[in-house]
Amino acid sequence: MASLKRLLIGKPMETKRLKHEKLPKWKALAVFSSDALSSVAYATEEILLVLALLGTSVFFYSLPIAVAILVLLLLVTLSYRQIIYAFPSGGGAYVVARDHLGTKISLVAGAALMIDYILTVAVSISSGVAALTSAFPGLLPWKVELAVALVLFLMVLNLRGITESATVFAYPTYVFIGFVLVMIAVGGWQLWHEGWHGFTMHEHASSAHMFASGYSLFILLRAFSSGCSAMTGVEAISNGVPAFRPDSSKNAAITMGWMSALLGVMFLGITVLAAGFGVTPTEHQTVISQIGRHVFGNGLVFYLFQLATMVILVLAANTSFAGFPQLTSIMAKDGFLPRSLAARGDRLVFSNGIMLLSVLAIVLIIAFHAKTHSLIPLYAVGVFLSFTIGQSGLIKKLWKREEGRKFGVLLTVGTGAVVTGIVTLVTMVAKFTQGAWIVIVAIPLFVWMFIRIHEHYKKLGEQLRLDEREWQQREKLLKPKVIIPISGVSKVVAQSVQYARSISDDITALSIIFDEKDEQKLRQKWEKFYPDIPLEVIYSPYRTILSPLLEYITKAEKEADRAPVTVLLPQFIVKKWWHTFLHNQTAIILRFFLIMKKDVVIATLPYHLRE
Incomplete structure (x- = not known):
């Protein structure tokens, strides 16, 4: 097992190597931004799918909706750059809320982010598998198995370490960015020379009266909230600031600027090309695929573009593998998640967080049969809720600092908080019946779980805290009364007696017999x-x-008069694993029941057999 582990994730690294595992900006962009950048593959399509409820005559409104989303992206980017500088330890909205809005609100932010990270993996992997099965329909019956295999592949790659996974993911990310930028440039040149032959405001001016109705306005808002899926993953950089090379805050802020610029250009460019070429969503071909075919033709370049799109959709899940473990490690240090999530593994990554994310994502993929359209309605509620909480906490921090009360910054952050709050509410209402209710219910359940975990650790700390008086009393305790359960006299028992003599003068051997004739022989x-x-x-x-043994130990415990009772269990260890099945496991069973007794110490003394 150990050799397999080494083969999969590599040799352990010393703690001092941690400083060398930090990411340069160009690798960090690929690791933390793949989710946000890949969303351009479907964000425009999500807008058009909602607008289709009013007919293709209103498809031109995808352009002002895209511009509105870009304004929101700018507001969020400016706000989160402030968060990066103010909270260099990472954690994003959770840490901001913890320090400035109170524990409960911070837990809501933490729950929202955790859920969104899990959904990002499930949605990204499922959409990548959908692209693969579209090209190769014969793989369709295996889509769940393929999705699970891809999650496990990403898990192993991330367990190998930050720099190794970053190197692997960097190249496909930049290939996709290059393809999209070239597509936008060539497509823009084609529109310039061929003329705009898609959806126009002039052709459909008569449709303006439609928006007087509340239903049409609701559809516009719903299209806006669906298009905001382009912003999922934007907060990941603020959560993972410690993963950057020094000066980590400055490098993270620069990287966030790069990411937002690329995301804005690609999203707006794709939306403009869709409107200019008159692209409409179809059941068997995505919007970005239709644009690619129009720009690149039907040759090799188009299929390479499709391959790059499929790969980036799968690798988008890696943003969660970078952000989720970092977030859970901070929450674990605060006592709201199991402390094991705060520990770094052999390769200096938060291994337990990576594996937990993988398991939860696999559960979602199996539960929803790797169907992207079933998972997407659950998406975005969590991330926009965390945007709102993070910006609200930043406003409070800036307001407390006299030098921070700059009207422009406060106005920017405040506007961002209000708009993201509205988007959160619209998303909740518009997608409630489609599955968003699951997230709305899950967030309070997560918060309840965090609080219970914290209460457990708090009570545990109180019970384990040792004061001077208690320490002095324990130092005066009598030597233990030792009970050795035996079934006969052997080398195993002899070893146990020898050890018992070293810790106590009060030793009793105890044997349970089934035939009274055996007693004399044993004595x-x-x-x-x-x-x-x-x-x-x-x-x-x-x-x-079991029963007579437990009764005897309980009686001895009452008669011990403050002296501890130690039950010493002799146990021989077999050489070969299959020999275990040839012997009873009495010692293991006894230990299981005795461990629940409050004032009894259970000790196992192993005797290793040669054959």
């Missing part, structure tokens, strides 16, 4: 070797060992 052999140690023999007419 004779025992007294031959250990005449100074009393032997208690209990006859069990119903051939049970």
Whole structure:
């Protein structure tokens, strides 16, 4: 097992290597931005799918909706650059809320982010598999298995370490960016020379009266909220600031600027080309695929573009593998998640967080049969809720600092908080019946779980805290009374007696027999070797060992008069694993039941067999 682990994730790294595992900006962009950048592959299509409810005559409104989303992206980017500088330890909205809005609101932010990260993996992998099965329909019956395999592949790659996974993911990300930028440039040149032959405001001016109705306005808002899927993953950089090379805050802020610029250009460019070429969503071909075919033709370049799109959709899940473990490690240090999530593994990554994310994503993929359209309605609620909480906390921080009360910054952050809050509400309402209710219910359940975990750790700390008076009392405790359960006299028992003599003078051997005739034989052999140690023999007419043993130990515990009771369990260890099935496991069963007794110490003394 150890050799397989080394093969998959590599040799352990020393802690001092951690400083060398930090990411340069060009790699960090690929690791933390793949989710946001890949969303341009479907964000425009999500807008058009909602506008289609009013007919293709209103498709031109995808352009002002895209511009509105870009304004929102700019507001969020400016706000989160401030968060990066103010909170260099990472954690994003969770840390901002924890320090300035209170514990409960911070837990809501943490829950929202965790859920969104899990959904990002499930949605990204499922959409990538959907692209693959569209090209190769014969793989369709295996789409769930393929999705699970891809999650496990990403898990292993991330367990190998930050720099290794970053190097692997960087190249496909930049290939996709290059393809999209070239497509936008060539497509823009084609529109310039061929003329705009798609959807126009002039052709459909008569449709303006449609927006007087509340239903049409709701559809516009719903299209806006659907298009905001382009912004999922934008917060990941602020959550992972410690992963950057020094100066980590400055490098993270620069990287966030690059990401937002690329995202804005690609999203607006694709939306303009869709409107200019008159592209409409179809069941078997995505919007970005239709644009690619129009620009690149039907040759090799188009299929390479399709391949790059499929790969980036799968790799988008890696943003979660970078952000989720970082977030859960911070929450674990605060006592709201199991402390094991705060520990770094062999390769200096938060291994337990990576594996937890993989398991939860696989559960979602299996539960929803790797169907992207079933998972997408659950998307975006969490991320926009965290945007709102993060910006609200930043406003409070800036307001407390006299030098931070700059009207322009406060106005920018405040506007961003209000708009993202509205988007959160619209998304909740518009997608409630489609599955968003699951996230709305899950967030309070997560918060309840965090609080219960924290209460457990708090009570545990109180119970384990050792004061001077208690320490002095424990130092005066008597030597323990040792009970050794035996079934006969052997080398295993002899080893146990030898150890018992080293810790106590009060030793008793205890044997449970099923036949009264065996007692005399056992006593004779025992007294031959250990005449100074009393032997208690209990006859069990119903051939049970556990009940009489527990009764005897309970009685001894009451009679001990403050002296601890130690039950020493002799156990021999077999050489070959299959030999285990040839012997009873009495010691293991006894240990399981005795561990629940408050004032009894259970010790196992192994005796290793040669064959």
